[in-house]
Amino acid sequence: MNVLKRDDIVHAELSYKLVGVLYDVHKQMGYGFLERYYQKAIAAELKKNNINFKEQVKVELEIAGEIIASGIVDFIIEDKIILEIKQGNTFLKTNIDQVNSYLKMSKLQLGIIANFTSRGLIYKRILNSI
Numbered sequence: 001m002n003v004l005k006r007d008d009i010v011h012a013e014l015s016y017k018l019v020g021v022l023y024d025v026h027k028q029m030g031y032g033f034l035e036r037y038y039q040k041a042i043a044a045e046l047k048k049n050n051i052n053f054k055e056q057v058k059v060e061l062e063i064a065g066e067i068i069a070s071g072i073v074d075f076i077i078e079d080k081i082i083l084e085i086k087q088g089n090t091f092l093k094t095n096i097d098q099v100n101s102y103l104k105m106s107k108l109q110l111g112i113i114a115n116f117t118s119r120g121l122i123y124k125r126i127l128n129s130i
């Protein structure tokens with residue numbers, strides 16, 4: 001049996017595992033908690049699944065030796081994927097712009113925004129064109 005595997009999806013296997021963790025957290029918690037509670041639950045599930053991560057990572061934009069912007073990323077997964085978690089029913093343009101900025105500052109290629117909504121978990125992959 002041939003297995004069809006796409007090679008054009010950035011960090012396909014790791015992002016698949018990560019989304020599985022997010023679904024597990026949503027299944028256990030449901031909707032209506034503060035983002036920081038989802039963050040703690042995600043961290044626990046990442047540890048349980050032996051996925052390396054950093055939390056609350058500061059990223060900076062430096063121009064001509066001067067830091068002109070900075071932000072705090074919720075998670076960096078395996079030094080490859082930025083994960084931003086939100087609580088709400090829609091993807092806001094400001095959240096997508098935020099992840100785009102973090103990707104450019106960190107020089108990482110893939111970001112995922114996960115929204116814990118009243119209708120379930122929704123997520124969006126965002127690519128950095130680098």
